[in-house]
Amino acid sequence: MAAWSSTSVASEMTVNGNMMHLPLTIPSLLALAASRHGKSCRAMAGAGTGTATARCGAESIGWRRRCSNWVFAVRRQGSELVASGRGDVRNRAAAQRQWQGDQVATARTLRRRADPSAFDRRQHRRSGSVKTIQISKYGRPGEVIDLVDVAPPDRPGPGEVIIAMTLAPIHPADLLLARGFYGVRPKLPAVLGGEGVGRVLQAGDGVALKRGDRVLVPNRYPCWAEQIKIPATGLFACPPDVPDDQLALVSVNPLTAMLMLDESRLTPGRCFIQNAANSGVGRAVIMIARAKGLRSVNLVRRQELIPKLKSIGADIVLLEGPNLKQRLAAEAGAVAIDAAFDGVAGESTAQLVACLAKGGTLTSYAGVSNQPFSLSPTEMIFRDINLRGFWLVDWLTRTAPEIVAERLQSLVEMTRQGTIRSEVAVDYAVEDFAAAIAHAQKGEGKILLRFGTRHAA
Amino acid sequence: MAAWSSTSVASEMTVNGNMMHLPLTIPSLLALAASRHGKSCRAMAGAGTGTATARCGAESIGWRRRCSNWVFAVRRQGSELVASGRGDVRNRAAAQRQWQGDQVATARTLRRRADPSAFDRRQHRRSGSVKTIQISKYGRPGEVIDLVDVAPPDRPGPGEVIIAMTLAPIHPADLLLARGFYGVRPKLPAVLGGEGVGRVLQAGDGVALKRGDRVLVPNRYPCWAEQIKIPATGLFACPPDVPDDQLALVSVNPLTAMLMLDESRLTPGRCFIQNAANSGVGRAVIMIARAKGLRSVNLVRRQELIPKLKSIGADIVLLEGPNLKQRLAAEAGAVAIDAAFDGVAGESTAQLVACLAKGGTLTSYAGVSNQPFSLSPTEMIFRDINLRGFWLVDWLTRTAPEIVAERLQSLVEMTRQGTIRSEVAVDYAVEDFAAAIAHAQKGEGKILLRFGTRHAA
Numbered sequence: 001m002a003a004w005s006s007t008s009v010a011s012e013m014t015v016n017g018n019m020m021h022l023p024l025t026i027p028s029l030l031a032l033a034a035s036r037h038g039k040s041c042r043a044m045a046g047a048g049t050g051t052a053t054a055r056c057g058a059e060s061i062g063w064r065r066r067c068s069n070w071v072f073a074v075r076r077q078g079s080e081l082v083a084s085g086r087g088d089v090r091n092r093a094a095a096q097r098q099w100q101g102d103q104v105a106t107a108r109t110l111r112r113r114a115d116p117s118a119f120d121r122r123q124h125r126r127s128g129s130v131k132t133i134q135i136s137k138y139g140r141p142g143e144v145i146d147l148v149d150v151a152p153p154d155r156p157g158p159g160e161v162i163i164a165m166t167l168a169p170i171h172p173a174d175l176l177l178a179r180g181f182y183g184v185r186p187k188l189p190a191v192l193g194g195e196g197v198g199r200v201l202q203a204g205d206g207v208a209l210k211r212g213d214r215v216l217v218p219n220r221y222p223c224w225a226e227q228i229k230i231p232a233t234g235l236f237a238c239p240p241d242v243p244d245d246q247l248a249l250v251s252v253n254p255l256t257a258m259l260m261l262d263e264s265r266l267t268p269g270r271c272f273i274q275n276a277a278n279s280g281v282g283r284a285v286i287m288i289a290r291a292k293g294l295r296s297v298n299l300v301r302r303q304e305l306i307p308k309l310k311s312i313g314a315d316i317v318l319l320e321g322p323n324l325k326q327r328l329a330a331e332a333g334a335v336a337i338d339a340a341f342d343g344v345a346g347e348s349t350a351q352l353v354a355c356l357a358k359g360g361t362l363t364s365y366a367g368v369s370n371q372p373f374s375l376s377p378t379e380m381i382f383r384d385i386n387l388r389g390f391w392l393v394d395w396l397t398r399t400a401p402e403i404v405a406e407r408l409q410s411l412v413e414m415t416r417q418g419t420i421r422s423e424v425a426v427d428y429a430v431e432d433f434a435a436a437i438a439h440a441q442k443g444e445g446k447i448l449l450r451f452g453t454r455h456a457a
Numbered sequence: 458m459a460a461w462s463s464t465s466v467a468s469e470m471t472v473n474g475n476m477m478h479l480p481l482t483i484p485s486l487l488a489l490a491a492s493r494h495g496k497s498c499r500a501m502a503g504a505g506t507g508t509a510t511a512r513c514g515a516e517s518i519g520w521r522r523r524c525s526n527w528v529f530a531v532r533r534q535g536s537e538l539v540a541s542g543r544g545d546v547r548n549r550a551a552a553q554r555q556w557q558g559d560q561v562a563t564a565r566t567l568r569r570r571a572d573p574s575a576f577d578r579r580q581h582r583r584s585g586s587v588k589t590i591q592i593s594k595y596g597r598p599g600e601v602i603d604l605v606d607v608a609p610p611d612r613p614g615p616g617e618v619i620i621a622m623t624l625a626p627i628h629p630a631d632l633l634l635a636r637g638f639y640g641v642r643p644k645l646p647a648v649l650g651g652e653g654v655g656r657v658l659q660a661g662d663g664v665a666l667k668r669g670d671r672v673l674v675p676n677r678y679p680c681w682a683e684q685i686k687i688p689a690t691g692l693f694a695c696p697p698d699v700p701d702d703q704l705a706l707v708s709v710n711p712l713t714a715m716l717m718l719d720e721s722r723l724t725p726g727r728c729f730i731q732n733a734a735n736s737g738v739g740r741a742v743i744m745i746a747r748a749k750g751l752r753s754v755n756l757v758r759r760q761e762l763i764p765k766l767k768s769i770g771a772d773i774v775l776l777e778g779p780n781l782k783q784r785l786a787a788e789a790g791a792v793a794i795d796a797a798f799d800g801v802a803g804e805s806t807a808q809l810v811a812c813l814a815k816g817g818t819l820t821s822y823a824g825v826s827n828q829p830f831s832l833s834p835t836e837m838i839f840r841d842i843n844l845r846g847f848w849l850v851d852w853l854t855r856t857a858p859e860i861v862a863e864r865l866q867s868l869v870e871m872t873r874q875g876t877i878r879s880e881v882a883v884d885y886a887v888e889d890f891a892a893a894i895a896h897a898q899k900g901e902g903k904i905l906l907r908f909g910t911r912h913a914a
Contacts (some may be wrong), residue, residue: 046509181838345834367834377802377824380846382640387844391839 075443085348117388128152131430133449136189138180141437145178147430150220153229157280161232163202163215166452167248168223169425170440171280172368183391186222188296193224195251197244199309201227213237214244216408218251219396226430226451233399236409242416248448249280249422254411256392257284260363261292263390268293269336273328273355275299275320276343276368277309280422280446285341286314287420297328297337297355299348312421324351346371353385361386368443424448521723547842557588560899585609588887590681593646595637598894602635602649604887608759613661619670620688622908624705624884625653625680625899628737629825634735640848643679650674650681652708654701655908656683670694671701673865675708676853682906683887691858693866696902699873705905706879710737711868713849714745715821722798722845728792730785730812731823732756732777734766737903739878743771744877754785754794754812769878781808794818810842818843825900881905 121414129149137144153162174192175221176182200213209215209232216238221230238247239308260281272289276282277298289296290313297316300308306317315333340352345367351360353375356363362385364373379385396404405416414420423453427443433449440447586606587644594601610619631649633639657670666672666689671782673695674680678687695704723729729746733739734755746753747770754773755766763774773789775781785792795817797809802824810832819842821830836842853861882902885893890906898903 023597052525129826181835183835342834349834364834364837366838372831372833374829375839376636377806377821377846378640380821380830380844381823381848382846384848384851386846387837387841389834389841390845391838391841394841 004085005107005235015400037382041365044445050170068126071315078277101139123457130142130208130226132191132226133193133430133433134189134191135178136187138178138185141175141178142408142434143443145433145437147433150225152227158205159207159232160204160229161207161209161235162202162227162229163217164196164201164227165196165198165217165223165225166214166359167448167450168193168217169243169249169250169252170436172366172443172445172448173245173252174224175437175441182392186228191222191225191228193222193449194222195248196449197238198248203232208231209235209237214247215245216251216412218408219255219392219402224433224449226428234405234408238412239416242412245423245424246415247412247425249409249424249446250411250415253280253422254284254288254414254420255407256281256365256390257288258407258411259392259395260341260365260390261285261288261294264293264341264361264363266339268296271295271297271315271337271341272341273297273299273337273352274341274343275348275352276366277314277317278305279343279366279368281341281343281365283309283312283423284420286312287315288414291414291419295335297332299324299351310377320348320351325354328355343367344369345373347374350379353379353387355365356383356385359384359386362389363388363390365390422446458852473511487821499686519555531708539610546677587683589645589648589683590887591648595635595642595645596634596638598635598898599891601893602890604890607682608683613659613664615662615687615817616664616689617686618657618664618666618672619659619684619686620655620674620675620680620691621658621684622653622655622674622680622682623671623741624905624907625650626651626706626709627821627904627906629900630709632894632898638761640850647681648679650679650906651676652702652705653687655680658688664689666692666694666840669706670696670768673708673869674706675861675865676849677762681887681890681906682742685840691862691865693862695869701739702881702884702905703720703872703879704735704869706903707868707872708865709849710879711740711741711745711849711872711877712864713870714741714866716824716849716852717798717847718742718745718749718751721798721818721820723749723751723796725753727796728752728754728794729796730754730756730771730794730809731798731800733823734771734774735762736823736825737798738800738849740766740769741877743769745871746770748876749872752792754789754792756781756808767784777805777808782811785812798822799823801826802830806830807832807836810836810844813840813842814841814913816841817847820845820847822847822872878901905914 056337072154076415097388108296111394123421130152132147132148134146137146156162171194173182174194175186177186178192179192195215198217199216200209200211200215202211202350202381203209213234214237217230218234221228259274264272272294274282274285274296277286277296277300282298286296286298286309295315296313296315297319298316299320300306300309301320303319306319309317318327318331334359340356340360340362342349342362342364343366346369349362349364349371356362360383364387373387375387399434403452411420423445425447426439427448427450428439430449436447436449551783587609588609589605589607591603591605592605594599612650613619628651630840631651634641634643634647635649652775653674654671655674657666657668658674659668670711671694672692674685674687678685718729721729729751730738731753732759734743734753739755743753743755743766752772754768754775755771756775756777757763757766758777759777763776766774773785775784775788793814794812795814797813797817797819799806799809799819799821800823802821803826807824807830808818813819817840830844831843832844837844868877880902882904882908884905885896887906887908893904893906
């Protein structure tokens with residue numbers, strides 16, 4: 001294990017405004033993170049913010065760990081490792097005991113993940129059962145989503161693969177589907193999960209992929225399961241230098257962002273506006289748009305998100321609210337806005353339309369406000385506004401798998417190069433799916449499910 | 458004057474539920490109508506409906522006449538002449554006196570219109586003033602619209618024509634413009650008028666049109682004036698066998714209907730839905746769609762409009778209201794509806810969208826409900842619905858005059874062949890513009906302004 005400097009390590013940190021004494025936490029984590037990169041880290045205390053920062057000489061991937069009543073994360077921010085915690089600290093002693101106890105597993109897991117040969121030692125059982133998250137009726141996610149043990153998939157047929165899932169995010173769409181409010185209502189019982197990353201466990205005849213290859217599981221195949229069997233068409237081996245948690249989030253939000261930008265036909269230098277700019281799609285829109293030379297106007301609901309989004313390439317960031325058009329003009333002068341991307345609906349849609357130039361197009365891809373659009377017909381008629389819905393599932397249905405794979409590969413490459421990056425809050429073991437889903441419903445960053453830990457060596 | 462049979466002439470008729478003794482009315486009108494066609498007419502009483510029907514051997518044009526407190530119309534319906542009346546009959550004696558007194562002018566006007574050489578005898582004065590209807594401020598139509606005497610246009614320059622206007626309709630758009638709520642706000646004072654028909658009074662150098670040619674005045678040129686000077690580009694001489702009142706209504710509503718149908722790219726046999734089906738645009742949509750082999754579902758607000766719209770070619774006519782999709786299924790089974798045309802907005806738009814098949818397009822061309830759209834974003838996203846505004850002025854702005862003329866000529870030909878027909882309620886002399894505008898605001902059929910009557914021989 002590489003050396004780490006303890007001179008500036010936080011021995012106390014503030015979690016949700018409560019000072020916690022966590023002497024092992026940050027040094028342990030930073031040491032483990034550093035061990036993965038073979039570099040020394042210097043840790044220092046955050047200024048009462050619930051974060052501790054560690055400079056690290058190497059690029060580092062994010063890493064996060066959950067205890068039963070709080071979460072802790074280490075992630076890369078530029079050249080720094082940032083460790084942050086959040087949780088319920090009403091019982092400090094219990095939390096601390098849990099955290100400390102967790103260090104043993106933490107160290108084992110990190111060491112295993114740092115070793116590229118770890119997968120082959122994981123001894124996925126081909127007999128026995130695999131844990132699968134499914135619904136057997138539609139209703140509130142907390143009430144209808146179950147973890148069940150099912151038989152593992154049969155031997156893969158020609159052109160098929162069995163994938164051992166590693167990580168899969170919980171998207172609002174997954175919870176909408178559980179409620180029965182999504183665009184499709186699969187036959188019950190139905191496995192959930194919209195995308196993820198896993199490794200090939202077994203490949204059928206005629207499949208170029210080999211055991212151990214990391215693959216994205218695209219949106220067509222429910223994947224909240226330790227093992228799934230799907231067609232290999234359009235699957236590809238991902239490069240080794242992209243972290244799992246980033247790969248797990250490529251197939252839905254960044255793909256939606258890329259396709260909406262493509263379909264808007266904006267040419268370099270042209271400007272668009274979007275709300276929900278700090279969402280997964282919103283952030284991907286900003287980063288892909290910057291790479292395409294487009295200018296973005298971004299709406300958020302909290303002041304502190306303004307510098308955050310500017311740091312990932314947003315040109316203009318404004319708070320949602322009245323007089324948006326006037327505030328935009330005050331900040332940016334006369335800007336012709338050719339397209340709008342709407343993830344909110346309700347009043348926000350009318351604000352976006354008001355900012356659009358004549359002939360502009362608004363693309364609605366989500367309605368997190370749960371409000372209907374309220375739009376003036378004269379606005380639509382006299383200003384020649386076009387309003388369209390975008391649903392990734394539709395695009396996937398009508399697009400050849402080779403084209404889908406080509407788009408996903410380009411997104412993986414953008415991820416590898418750091419052009420785009422998803423923001424992950426925390427991951428939960430599949431056994432803790434209930435806590436993960438409860439956390440995801442708070443809408444505070446992406447929550448991932450981690451599969452297969454019980455099979456690990 | 459041709460003979461007419463008085464054996465079955467209505468000597469009494471019901472107007473708005475009141476029996477009126479109008480001994481001269483129907484025979485006089487039918488005789489005059491017949492005289493125009495050189496055929497005898499047989500008149501018979503309507504069955505207490507406020508209408509009288511006259512079979513006529515020839516194709517006949519509509520004709521209508523206004524007294525100060527009621528209106529009377531003769532129009533063609535298939536091979537029949539239908540005379541109908543409507544108005545305020547609280548003072549029957551006064552109404553009857555006015556009507557009878559009006560017969561003299563009626564006869565003179567009809568004879569003049571029946572004579573193709575009448576125009577040359579009209580002696581339009583090239584000196585003096587021309588009556589023009591304009592606004593000098595924006596506000597309520599009844600308060601801001603004035604009739605003013607202005608100097609007649611100068612001699613036409615090369616490529617220009619002076620047109621003596623004959624008839625021009627009052628459209629809701631004209632009144633919206635007066636209120637300042639239209640898509641453009643011209644510099645004041647501004648002449649009103651969105652379309653009409655007139656005759657060439659004087660042609661500039663290089664103009665192929667000659668004095669007396671009847672021309673449509675398309676939507677770009679304000680035309681509520683006895684004389685206007687406009688570029689001759691795109692103008693064409695209309696065939697003689699199409700009545701003025703039909704020509705006056707070709708350039709806005711039927712053109713809007715034709716373009717919306719064209720842009721919907723519906724192929725023969727495919728189905729669309731529209732509200733405001735009895736409006737000028739709605740009726741034109743029905744008739745043009747039938748000629749194109751399309752199937753129409755039409756929404757109206759009054760039961761009595763159902764047979765009326767079926768008689769002009771509507772396939773399905775339903776009352777606006779709840780459970781529209783279910784009622785449509787009950788009447789027509791599973792129908793894939795690919796397009797919707799919305800002239801109402803508000804709740805009605807959501808009803809149209811609910812009936813659309815996945816991937817369908819809704820075109821909004823008016824919002825007579827004065828309500829905003831209220832639409833579910835999930836409906837738009839999961840069912841891939843496209844919502845667009847259509848404004849004729851935009852199309853005219855971006856389209857070459859030759860293309861505009863080609864579309865208008867095809868509509869004139871469809872009008873000549875009886876494929877399409879506008880429904881005119883009544884015309885008013887330009888001097889009675891205030892009454893005409895008040896009448897138009899009731900929205901009971903198209904009201905026309907008649908120009909140039911004071912110059913008639």
